[in-house]
Amino acid sequence: MYRKELYVFDRERPVKAIVRSYTREDFPGLIQIQQESFPPPFPSELWWNEAQLDNHVTLFPQGALCVEIDGRPVASSTALLIDWDPSDADHSWEQITDRGYIANHRPGGNTLYIVDICAAPAYRKLGLGKLLMQSMYEVVVALNLKRLLGGGRIPGYHLHAGEMSPESYAEAVLAGALKDPVMTFLLRCGRTPVKLVPGYLEDEESLNYAMLMEWRNPFREASNEY
Known part of the structure; x- marks a missing residue:
């Protein structure tokens, strides 16, 4: 499981943040982030659902990260492992991520593929997207993978x-x-x-x-x- 504590900045004010693996207890908060980020008329069926999130924490918990501030998740990122073949580079998001369900996750894959990265609008000025990306780089290093990849x-x-x-x-x-x-x-x-x-x-x-x-x-x- 992944966890680190650090400070992000709201202009000049330090704000304590925790980057960690998300769990089933976080599912309502993760769905809320999607609702806040993609309000109607964005179709609600495209928000994360519990079946997708359950696959994330079951199949590849190392690639299921969130940022917690003041006791609640306010940003998240999800990834899976693939065997990357540069001669077959063209693909769609639905193909490569199994429509976000990541059932095609390959435990022995050589590449960490980013499925999604999202931050609640009220927290976007804190640089949480870059923080999550850097955290995913650390996962690449920890697992001795060749690269992080994503569209x-x-x-x-x-x-x-x-x-x-x-x-x-x-x-x-x-x-x-x-x-x-x-x-x-x-x-x-x-x-x-x-x-x-x-x-x-x-x-x-x-x-x-x-x-x-x-x-x-x-x-x-x-x-x-x-």
Whole structure:
């Protein structure tokens, strides 16, 4: 089980936070985070349900993390293990995560794949998303995996789709000419682009594209094997 205590900052005010594995007792709070983050008209059937959460803590508890502040979970992230094959990079979120149920989790996999990361709106200014991402890097190191991997939406793309391809948009973000809410955030977290994936998830803002981004384990011996 994972647990660490530290301080995050609300402007200049330190706020004590606990990053830990979430448990069944946290399920109502985790669902509440989704409700606060994705209110109607977002379809409620797309929020986490208890069957999905139960799979997370049963199949791979090391990849089920939350941030607790003032005695309640206010952010969470979920992952599973996969065997990553770069020659077969294209996939959808539903395929790679088993629609969030992670029944395809492979205990001997070489890659930690991020299923979801979410923070309650009132706590987003505290940098909890980056904190959770760094915690997942620690899981990669602890399990001696090759990398962390995941698809990031590019929600700023719809504003420029009439004038540039998604590839050109991603290049502009990397060059610093544009800023994307998700891709730029992941770059700040230490992730690097691998491949632009079409049809990753239904998302009008991203025109269904996502940038597959990784973090390589620096403690693994260098080799030609991807």
